Amino acid sequence: MDENLLLDAIERYRSGQMDDAEKLFFEELRKNNADIDQAASEHSFFLDQLENLSEQKSFRQNLKGVENKLRSEGVFSENDGEPKSKVVYLWNRYRRTIAVAAAIAGLISFSTATVISKYSENKKAAVITPLVDNKLNQFEHKLNQIEHKLNDATAIPVKPKFEANFRATGFLVDGSGYIITNAHVVQNAKNIIVENKKGDQFSAQPIYSNTVTDLAILKITDTAFKKVNGLPYTFPKTTAELAEPIFTLGYPREEVVYGEGYLSAKSGYYGDTASYQISISVNPGNSGGPVIDKDGEVIGIISSKETNADGVVFAIKSKNIYTALKEIKKDKDITIKLPTVNSLKDLDRVKQIKKLEDFVFKVKGN
Amino acid sequence: MLTGLAANDTNAIETIYRENFATIRSFIIKNNGYPDDAYDIFQEAMIVLFEKAKSGSFNLSCQLQTYLYSICRRLWLKKLQKQNRYNPSIETIEEIVPVEDEMELHEKKDKDFLLMEGALKKIGEPCKSLLEAFYMEKKSMPEIASAFGYTNADNAKTQKYKCLVRLKKLFFAQYKNKE
Numbered sequence: 244m245d246e247n248l249l250l251d252a253i254e255r256y257r258s259g260q261m262d263d264a265e266k267l268f269f270e271e272l273r274k275n276n277a278d279i280d281q282a283a284s285e286h287s288f289f290l291d292q293l294e295n296l297s298e299q300k301s302f303r304q305n306l307k308g309v310e311n312k313l314r315s316e317g318v319f320s321e322n323d324g325e326p327k328s329k330v331v332y333l334w335n336r337y338r339r340t341i342a343v344a345a346a347i348a349g350l351i352s353f354s355t356a357t358v359i360s361k362y363s364e365n366k367k368a369a370v371i372t373p374l375v376d377n378k379l380n381q382f383e384h385k386l387n388q389i390e391h392k393l394n395d396a397t398a399i400p401v402k403p404k405f406e407a408n409f410r411a412t413g414f415l416v417d418g419s420g421y422i423i424t425n426a427h428v429v430q431n432a433k434n435i436i437v438e439n440k441k442g443d444q445f446s447a448q449p450i451y452s453n454t455v456t457d458l459a460i461l462k463i464t465d466t467a468f469k470k471v472n473g474l475p476y477t478f479p480k481t482t483a484e485l486a487e488p489i490f491t492l493g494y495p496r497e498e499v500v501y502g503e504g505y506l507s508a509k510s511g512y513y514g515d516t517a518s519y520q521i522s523i524s525v526n527p528g529n530s531g532g533p534v535i536d537k538d539g540e541v542i543g544i545i546s547s548k549e550t551n552a553d554g555v556v557f558a559i560k561s562k563n564i565y566t567a568l569k570e571i572k573k574d575k576d577i578t579i580k581l582p583t584v585n586s587l588k589d590l591d592r593v594k595q596i597k598k599l600e601d602f603v604f605k606v607k608g609n
Numbered sequence: 610m611l612t613g614l615a616a617n618d619t620n621a622i623e624t625i626y627r628e629n630f631a632t633i634r635s636f637i638i639k640n641n642g643y644p645d646d647a648y649d650i651f652q653e654a655m656i657v658l659f660e661k662a663k664s665g666s667f668n669l670s671c672q673l674q675t676y677l678y679s680i681c682r683r684l685w686l687k688k689l690q691k692q693n694r695y696n697p698s699i700e701t702i703e704e705i706v707p708v709e710d711e712m713e714l715h716e717k718k719d720k721d722f723l724l725m726e727g728a729l730k731k732i733g734e735p736c737k738s739l740l741e742a743f744y745m746e747k748k749s750m751p752e753i754a755s756a757f758g759y760t761n762a763d764n765a766k767t768q769k770y771k772c773l774v775r776l777k778k779l780f781f782a783q784y785k786n787k788e
Contacts, residue, residue: 247770289777290744295718296725297745302617302659306652309622313630 249279253286407607412493412532412545413437413461415602416478416564417579418471420463423564424531424606425546426452429459432608437463440499440600447606451571456517456563457546460571460579461606474582475598476533476541478561482509483542489521491545492596493532494605501596502529504554506542511557512549519543522554531606534558539587539595611669615662625655629674633681640685650688654680657715671706679708721784728779736772743769 255261256269273280409432413424422437429435429449438444445465452459483489483506490503504523511518521534525548534543543558568579587595613621633654634647642650657680669676729737735757742748742756754765 246774247767250770250773251766285781286777289780292721292725292780293740293744296722296729297741298617298663299656299659299722300745302656303652305617305619305622306655309619309626310648310652313623313626 249282250286253283254290256283257287257290406609407436408609409607410494410528411530411606412528413604413606414492414531414533414541415471415474415604416460416581418474418582420468420470421450421579422447422461422463422604422606423544423567424459424461425544425559426454426457426459427546428531428606429461429608430454435461435606435608437461438605438607440603443467450575450577451567453567453570456567457559458544458563458567460567462577471601473586474602475586475595476535476539476602477583477585478564478581479540479542480562480565482560482562483519483536485509487536487542489523489534489536489542490592491523491525491529491532491534492599492603493525493529493545494603495526495528497605499600499603500529504556507555511559512547515557517563518546518557518559521545521556521558523556524554525556533599533603535587535595535599539585539590539599610673611658611662614659615665617659622655625658625673625677626651629677632674632678636678636681637685641689642685646685646688650681650684651677653684653715657711660715660718661711675706676708679706680711683708683712724783725780728776728783731779732772732776736775739765739769740772740776 252261252269256266261269273283409428411424411428413422413428415421416423430452432449435447435449436444437447445463445468447461447463447465449459450462485506485508487506488503489506490501492499492501494500502524504521506519507522508520510516511520519534519542521543523534523545525532525545529545530547532545533541534545536542541561543560544564545556545558547557549555549557564581568581571577571579587598590598610621610624614625630647630651633651634644637647637650638644654677658677729740732740739753739757742753743750748756750762750766750769753769754760754762757765757768759765759768
């Protein structure tokens with residue numbers, strides 16, 4: 244009850260309901276009693292808050308009322324809610340985005356137009372670069388030829404007049420002489436030569452080429468080629484996981500080059516689900532190279548990279564190989580047997596590469 | 610006009626609305642907002658102005674329009690930032706005045722406002738209505754006694770104090786937490 248009396252006194256004091264004598268007495272009390280003073284200022288602050296709440300509430304109500312009134316009178320309706328002005332308003336709102344989008348659209352149609360006229364058979368090539376090295380280093384090539392002339396003791400007929408105008412990578416999918424590479428590599432080639440690490444060259448013929456999946460399969464036709472056994476890698480039918488570490492071997496130079504990276508997306512260019520996006524450093528010449536995971540499984544085949552972005556490379560998923568093989572079986576009645584035993588698993592990378600090198604080929608032609 | 614605003618005068622509010630809202634609305638729409646955003650922002654700016662006018666220490670050193678525009682601009686920037694669609698190229702052709710103090714004060718008051726509102730909600734009925742009737746609607750004790758069915762004003766008063774003490778406890782508990 245004492246407390247209530249105190250609260251009552253404080254409230255009356257605040258609202259000026261006390262007479263002078265009582266006021267004086269109360270002020271004296273506050274001065275002499277710290278507890279009462281504390282309680283008084285606390286309660287005062289609290290009441291301020293409460294009053295503030297009530298004032299703000301009624302002010303808000305008032306505001307809302309005015310707003311509704313003006314809205315219903317249509318004071319601000321010159322361009323409120325009418326369809327025509329909605330467009331104007333949307334235009335205002337999005338004009339920056341629209342401008343940017345228009346600029347991009349312009350650019351894309353421009354670049355597509357130019358590129359499509361160049362690669363009319365392969366729409367995929369729009370803003371992406373096929374990784375075939377068309378600018379072969381003449382000197383390097385000559386040197387290589389001389390080397391071959393000098394020390395090639397094998398019975399392989401050297402083709403000294405052969406001048407390659409492209410170079411890419413391919414690898415064996417069947418030891419009896421079937422090499423997989425990209426369709427864009429061989430699509431206009433009259434003569435194709437594949438070359439192994441030792442420099443042995445064999446002529447080859449495409450038996451399958453699909454510009455949609457960008458896969459091609461070559462058959463080594465050279466009689467000098469002898470069936471090889473023990474392909475160390477396998478081809479999974481399942482999709483690989485994001486962030487999986489991967490590596491590749493290829494021929495961006497005359498010499499075989501190793502590169503490693505990771506799987507960055509489960510789809511390729513423009514959401515193409517038949518390929519992966521990988522992050523790896525590749526150059527013209529890497530096209531057709533195997534994309535291998537840490538266990539030695541070939542998860543894909545390098546096909547292209549985005550021209551104006553760094554490290555964005557696309558690889559065809561290896562399950563497309565199975566489709567290709569089915570088509571070959573159907574059309575040409577040729578059975579290609581993919582390796583089923585993986586002998587790369589649990590090896591360190593250097594040993595894996597040693598085993599692999601012999602099966603990755605340079606693909607050249609003109 | 611500001612005195613009218615401080616007194617919660619509908620006519621003053623309406624005049625300010627009529628004279629300033631269009632500018633604010635075109636600003637908001639130009640800067641990524643919908644018309645409804647403009648109403649919200651303007652309302653909040655009006656509350657800032659109301660608090661400022663009520664404090665009595667308010668001397669407008671620039672045109673009311675400039676002042677409101679500056680506040681709305683700050684409020685809108687903040688809202689954009691909160692929604693992660695901050696637009697760095699926000700348009701400022703209009704003259705602006707610094708409103709940092711106002712914003713700070715407003716934020717604090719807004720917090721207190723929400724605290725008190727929350728505390729009031731928590732104490733439940735009939736306490737909430739009872740306190741509102743007395744402290745906000747400023748009804749007299751006998752009036753309240755009959756409206757809430759207490760036998761007499763004294764009874765109502767005792768009840769009111771009980772509620773008040775509970776509300777205070779709730780409010781200060783949270784208030785001190787926030788500090």
